[in-house]
Amino acid sequence: MKRVAIIGAGASGLVAAYFAAKNGNGVTVFEKNEKCGKKIYITGKGRCNLTHVCDEQEFLQNVVTNAKFLTSAIYSFPPESTMKFFEDGGLKLKTERGSRVFPVSDKASDVTKCLENYCKSAGVTFKFSERVLNLDVLQGTMRGITTQNGSYLFDAVIVCTGGMSYPSTGSTGDGYSFAISAGHSIIPLKQGLCGLEVKGEYCAEMQGLSLKNVRLDVFFREKPLKSFFGEMLFTHYGVSGPMILSASSIINRIDLDGVRLSIDLKPALTREQLDKRVLRDFNEFSNKSISNVLKELLPSAIISEVLKRSGISPEKQVNSITREERSRLLTTIKKFDIIVSALRGFDEAVITCGGVDVKQINPSTMESKLVKGLYFCGEVLDLDAFTGGFNLQIAFSTGYLAGNSV
Numbered sequence: 001m002k003r004v005a006i007i008g009a010g011a012s013g014l015v016a017a018y019f020a021a022k023n024g025n026g027v028t029v030f031e032k033n034e035k036c037g038k039k040i041y042i043t044g045k046g047r048c049n050l051t052h053v054c055d056e057q058e059f060l061q062n063v064v065t066n067a068k069f070l071t072s073a074i075y076s077f078p079p080e081s082t083m084k085f086f087e088d089g090g091l092k093l094k095t096e097r098g099s100r101v102f103p104v105s106d107k108a109s110d111v112t113k114c115l116e117n118y119c120k121s122a123g124v125t126f127k128f129s130e131r132v133l134n135l136d137v138l139q140g141t142m143r144g145i146t147t148q149n150g151s152y153l154f155d156a157v158i159v160c161t162g163g164m165s166y167p168s169t170g171s172t173g174d175g176y177s178f179a180i181s182a183g184h185s186i187i188p189l190k191q192g193l194c195g196l197e198v199k200g201e202y203c204a205e206m207q208g209l210s211l212k213n214v215r216l217d218v219f220f221r222e223k224p225l226k227s228f229f230g231e232m233l234f235t236h237y238g239v240s241g242p243m244i245l246s247a248s249s250i251i252n253r254i255d256l257d258g259v260r261l262s263i264d265l266k267p268a269l270t271r272e273q274l275d276k277r278v279l280r281d282f283n284e285f286s287n288k289s290i291s292n293v294l295k296e297l298l299p300s301a302i303i304s305e306v307l308k309r310s311g312i313s314p315e316k317q318v319n320s321i322t323r324e325e326r327s328r329l330l331t332t333i334k335k336f337d338i339i340v341s342a343l344r345g346f347d348e349a350v351i352t353c354g355g356v357d358v359k360q361i362n363p364s365t366m367e368s369k370l371v372k373g374l375y376f377c378g379e380v381l382d383l384d385a386f387t388g389g390f391n392l393q394i395a396f397s398t399g400y401l402a403g404n405s406v
């Protein structure tokens with residue numbers, strides 16, 4: 001039996017603790033908060049999108065950083081195993097639009113309760129309100145940890161401290177200092193799955209407008225990077241919503257000056273089909289102003305900006321719109337460009353990109369290649385994925401490997 005310390009009672013820590021204890025080890029979880037899973041509590045708007053129904057291949061396609069490193073973890077504990085694990089633990093699950101999995105109760109706290117019950121049934125000891133301060137490493141081997149209350153001896157330590165987004169939940173980046181003290185390199189940290197600030201005043205004017213079924217193309221120095229289809233939202237600072245959050249994880253490590261987002265407001269129509277549709281509306285309402293007629297085609301809140309960009313006066317009657325003006329209008333609708341100025345801060349970012357360099361971690365065990373008996377799992381590692389339940393699944397799969405490997 002080994003003495004195992006888990007630092008952090010979040011998603012990865014609770015799974016690691018359970019599997020380490022189930023294998024007969026003496027496991028103690030140190031959590032600086034007064035209870036488990038403060039971050040789980042706010043996931044999926046309080047409902048917790050805990051995984052994504054898909055096979056391993058599709059899963060890895062949704063991982064933005066270090067998908068190859070994750071292969072072993074995801075094949076060892078795929079979404080299917082996660083669902084079975086929770087259902088066996090008494091948590092009923094449902095799959096919603098976009099293959100996203102939630103508890104039937106719609107309560108994220110039930111996910112934490114289920115994990116905590118698993119841990120207790122396996123004999124895990126919890127030490128709440130006890131912050132770990134240091135790792136104690138001797139000659140390349142884990143010896144123990146020091147907390148605010150004193151020092152403890154352990155044969156293995158699993159660092160599950162999360163990233164540094166939403167720091168009020170307890171994820172304040174402590175794991176990065178632990179890693180550095182053990183000789184590990186940290187890939188620079190960046191906000192991921194966050195809103196984007198935008199140049200110009202128009203977003204604030206359209207604040208609250210949600211666009212559905214639109215296409216977003218992301219360019220860097222005019223080279224296409226990735227396309228998304230779905231929803232986005234205009235806010236007081238710029239843009240947000242599912243597609244934008246995903247785009248942020250693509251552009252957060254490159255020079256934002258070279259980034260251009262282009263929205264196709266009518267992706268279901270080719271330019272020719274859109275032209276026909278516009279002409280039909282123009283013929284039907286020939287004496288009305290363009291801003292009124294466009295209400296047939298676009299949400300009201302975006303019309304003034306579309307006309308401004310097309311160089312057409314909002315009062316102009318449609319029967320006097322020239323062919324060139326119509327052409328500019330079509331271009332604006334198909335390519336509504338957004339120039340990004342900044343990422344929103346860590347306090348609003350859903351995840352932290354960057355972290356412990358996975359080159360120094362064994363992908364089959366999550367053990368450090370530098371210090372024997374030291375493991376890392378979850379968001380503290382340089383791993384991140386799109387929205388849809390992928391990030392919690394990464395925490396569960398890496399926690400499973402670490403817990404089973406000690």
Ligand SMILES: Cc1cc2nc3c(=O)[nH]c(=O)nc-3n(C[C@H](O)[C@H](O)[C@H](O)COP(=O)(O)OP(=O)(O)OC[C@H]3O[C@@H](n4cnc5c(N)ncnc54)[C@H](O)[C@@H]3O)c2cc1C
Pocket residue numbers: 007008009010011012013030031032033036037038039040042043044045048049050051130131132133160161162163165166169170171172173174175349350351377378379380388389390391392393395
């Ligand atoms: C608003 C929001 C919504 C999200 N929604 C989803 C979603 O629906 N689906 C999804 O897949 N992902 C979602 N995520 C991402 C997901 O929550 C994280 O990726 C996941 O929780 C990471 O798990 P973790 O175990 O690595 O870290 P965390 O869950 O952050 O846990 C880390 C724990 O370590 C503790 N800790 C830190 N330092 C110390 C220390 N020194 N001593 C003791 N304890 C310490 C912290 O208090 C914390 O409890 C969301 C994130 C946010 C912010």
